[in-house]
Structures are given as structure tokens and as C-alpha cells.
Amino acid sequence: SITLSHRVKAVKPSPTLAITARAATMRAAGKDIIGLGAGEPDFDTPDNIKTAAINAINNGFTKYTAVDGTAGLKKAIIAKFKRDNGFDYQAKQILVSCGGKQSFFNLAQALLNTGDEVIIPAPYWVSYPDMVLLADGVPVIIETGQAQNFKITPAQLRAAITSKTRLLVINSPSNPTGAAYSLAELKALGEVLREFPDVLIASDDMYEHVLWHKGEFVNILNANPDFYDRTIVLNGVSKAYSMTGWRIGYAAGPADLIEAMCIVQSQSTSNPTSISQVAAEEALNGDQSCIDNMLAAFKKRHDYVVAELNTIDGIECLPTDGTFYVFPNVEKLIAKLDGINDDLEYAEYLIETAGVALVPGSAFGCPGHIRVSIATSMDNLVNALARIKQAS
Ligand code: PLP
Numbered sequence: 416s417i418t419l420s421h422r423v424k425a426v427k428p429s430p431t432l433a434i435t436a437r438a439a440t441m442r443a444a445g446k447d448i449i450g451l452g453a454g455e456p457d458f459d460t461p462d463n464i465k466t467a468a469i470n471a472i473n474n475g476f477t478k479y480t481a482v483d484g485t486a487g488l489k490k491a492i493i494a495k496f497k498r499d500n501g502f503d504y505q506a507k508q509i510l511v512s513c514g515g516k517q518s519f520f521n522l523a524q525a526l527l528n529t530g531d532e533v534i535i536p537a538p539y540w541v542s543y544p545d546m547v548l549l550a551d552g553v554p555v556i557i558e559t560g561q562a563q564n565f566k567i568t569p570a571q572l573r574a575a576i577t578s579k580t581r582l583l584v585i586n587s588p589s590n591p592t593g594a595a596y597s598l599a600e601l602k603a604l605g606e607v608l609r610e611f612p613d614v615l616i617a618s619d620d621m622y623e624h625v626l627w628h629k630g631e632f633v634n635i636l637n638a639n640p641d642f643y644d645r646t647i648v649l650n651g652v653s654k655a656y657s658m659t660g661w662r663i664g665y666a667a668g669p670a671d672l673i674e675a676m677c678i679v680q681s682q683s684t685s686n687p688t689s690i691s692q693v694a695a696e697e698a699l700n701g702d703q704s705c706i707d708n709m710l711a712a713f714k715k716r717h718d719y720v721v722a723e724l725n726t727i728d729g730i731e732c733l734p735t736d737g738t739f740y741v742f743p744n745v746e747k748l749i750a751k752l753d754g755i756n757d758d759l760e761y762a763e764y765l766i767e768t769a770g771v772a773l774v775p776g777s778a779f780g781c782p783g784h785i786r787v788s789i790a791t792s793m794d795n796l797v798n799a800l801a802r803i804k805q806a807s
Pocket residue numbers: 454513514515516517540586589590619621651652653659662663664
């Protein structure tokens with residue numbers, strides 16, 4: 416057999432994509448499976464965005480573009496940062512990539528040397544630790560739980576920082592917990608970070624627009640404007656505009672770091688798809704009411720699912736601030752169920768006996784929980800909840 420690299424042996428395939436694939440295979444075999452594993456909105460990409468892409472094809476905009484993105488899309492991104500976040504960036508501070516996933520991948524490759532530490536609060540988006548490992552970095556996980564609404568405290572942050580810390584990752588609102596940090600919480604984390612000027616911060620704002628808590632969206636840079644030269648803001652069109660398949664994400668930050676990330680990209684994928692870039696430009700510049708429609712549906716489903724889950728003996732589910740996930744604690748339920756010892760076995764039990772596919776909390780570094788995606792129809796949610804209840 417072929418000897419593979421130590422890097423690839425250190426990582427695992429994305430568990431969330433694996434669950435979705437497993438549900439699809441079972442469905443193809445004739446099983447009745449409701450999928451609550453999805454990490455993408457169940458809505459179609461809005462028509463104005465599709466039309467822009469179709470026009471791009473018809474106009475022959477089908478060739479290589481600049482590696483870092485077209486001038487038009489970068490302009491739209493710069494305008495978006497000003498409009499939504501109050502941030503000023505120049506074109507050389509922006510890198511457009513093939514999804515938010517590649518943005519973070521480029522960052523890890525451009526920044527980390529062997530042994531460099533990256534602080535990742537758990538529960539975390541499944542890809543952060545593995546992308547750090549692929550760059551020969553060391554993920555340093557800070558554990559949080561329901562009691563602290565899955566958010567790290569300043570004391571936890573301080574305890575995690577060492578002389579090798581290169582980067583802190585903040586994802587708010589969070590996949591998988593739906594929790595968003597407040598301005599005050601981000602200021603408090605900022606006080607710790609101010610003592611360690613060499614630590615950079617990656618603010619993953621992918622779910623910025625999928626937010627219903629009171630008040631505006633804020634990230635760590637809003638709370639600590641003096642961190643401008645040490646913060647990389649990551650965002651994209653996948654979640655807000657239901658464009659997961661188009662593969663457009665973007666990063667903004669210090670020009671020298673962005674340039675280094677662009678070099679990584681120039682030797683891997685080159686530019687993201689020309690047609691998708693035109694679509695993303697329309698998404699950012701065009702009518703934003705599509706976001707409100709999606710948000711209203713997610714909020715309704717969220718309220719229903721959280722209330723229903725909490726009626727089940729052994730399940731405790733916090734309401735969230737946003738995203739299309741809820742992240743209930745199921746430890747007491749697991750303790751009650753014969754032959755089920757942990758969240759992995761519980762997820763397996765649900766898919767096999769109840770026909771409900773969802774992702775166990777362990778995949779996000781938080782055992783004893785499950786991630787329920789509400790990016791599916793109300794009918795599916797009603798059926799799924801009845802099945803989960805039945806199996807409890
Ligand atoms: N960041 C977070 C927190 C996510 O949940 C995701 C997608 O699941 C991404 C980034 C990447 O999104 P994409 O690569 O599809 O643009």
C-alpha cells in the first residue's frame with residue numbers, strides 16, 4: 416500500500432459532509448430518512464443572482480480572472496464592509512477565495528509554522544482544527560458548555576495563550592451553537608488580547624446575516640478597533656444568500672498577510688470561478704430583502720424546534736442568537752437509553768431506528784450534544800421532532 420503524508424494522516428474527512436452522504440445513501444436504498452445534518456440553507460439562490468451569472472456566461476465572462484478576485488467583486492466587498500460593519504479596506508487588503516473554507520485554509524498555510532498554536536473555542540466548526548493540522552500547526556481547544564452559553568471567558572482565553580500562540584479563532588454567531596458574542600463580551604476578550612500583541616485574530620463572520628438577537632451584528636474589531644492590524648475578517652456569500660454551491664468566500668486584513676494568502680491560492684486553485692464572482696457581486700450589491708425572508712423562516716423554525724426539544728425528558732436546548740442550527744445537550748437522555756453510551760451512539764441510534772440524520776456534538780469537539788440543522792421545511796421538522804420524541 417502507498418505511504419501517505421503525515422499531514423493527511425493527521426486529519427479526518429469532514430464529519431458533517433459524511434452524515435449528509437450517509438443519509439443520501441440510505442435514502443437511495445429506499446429508507447425514509449429526514450436529514451437534519453445540512454450545513455446549508457434549504458432555499459434557492461435568489462433570481463437576481465442567478466440572472467447575473469447567466470448573463471456572465473452569455474457575455475463570455477468565462478476565463479481566468481485575477482487570482483485574488485475581480486475588481487468589481489472586490490469593490491462590492493469593500494462597500495459591504497463599509498455598509499454593514501463600518502470597516503475601511505483597500506483592494507489589496509481583500510482576497511476572494513473558493514468558499515470561506517479556502518479563506519481559512521489560505522490563512523493557516525500563510526501564517527503557521529510547525530508547532531505554532533491556534534486557539535479554537537469548542538464547540539467549533541469542524542474544519543478549523545483539521546486545517547490547522549494540515550498546516551503543521553497545533554489546535555489548542557478551549558472547552559465551553561451550555562452553562563456559559565458556549566462562549567469562552569477572558570480567564571479561559573488568558574490561560575490558553577502561550578509563547579507559541581499565533582492565532583485566535585472567533586466564530587460568532589457560531590456553527591454549531593448559534594451563540595453570538597455581545598459587544599461587552601468581545602471587549603472583555605479584547606482586554607486580554609491587548610496584553611499579547613503578537614496574537615492575531617480570525618473573525619469568522621460567515622453567519623453575520625443569520626442573526627435575530629437584539630441589536631446589531633458586532634465582531635471583535637467593532638469592539639476593539641485598535642485590533643485592525645491584527646485581525647483577519649472572514650466572510651462569504653454561502654450562507655446569507657443560499658449560495659453554498661457557488662464557492663465564494665472572502666478575507667480582509669493586513670495587506671502583507673492577504674498577499675501571502677494570495678500566493679498560497681495562486682499555487683493551488685488560482686481564481687475562484689469567474690461566473691460565481693459575478694453572482695457574488697450581485698448578491699452583495701443587489702436587493703438584500705432575500706436575507707429577511709430567509710431569516711423570518713429560520714426564526715420561526717428555531718422557536719418551534721427549541722420549544723419542542725425542551726419538552727423531551729433528558730434534552731436541554733438553549734435558544735440561539737442566530738444561524739440555522741440548535742445544539743441541545745442530550746447527556747441525560749443518553750443516560751436513560753439502554754445500550755447508548757455517548758452522542759456518537761445516540762446519533763447512530765437516531766438514524767437507524769428513527770430515520771433522523773443529525774451530527775453528534777463530538778464532531779464539533781463537544782460530546783454529550785447533538786447539532787440539529789433547521790435548514791429544512793417545517794413539515795420535515797415536525798416529523799423529525801415526533802420521531803425523536805418517540806425514540807426517547
Ligand atoms: N465558517 C463557518 C463557521 C462555516 O460553518 C462554514 C460552512 O459550513 C464556512 C466557514 C465555510 O463556508 P463555505 O466554504 O461553504 O463558503
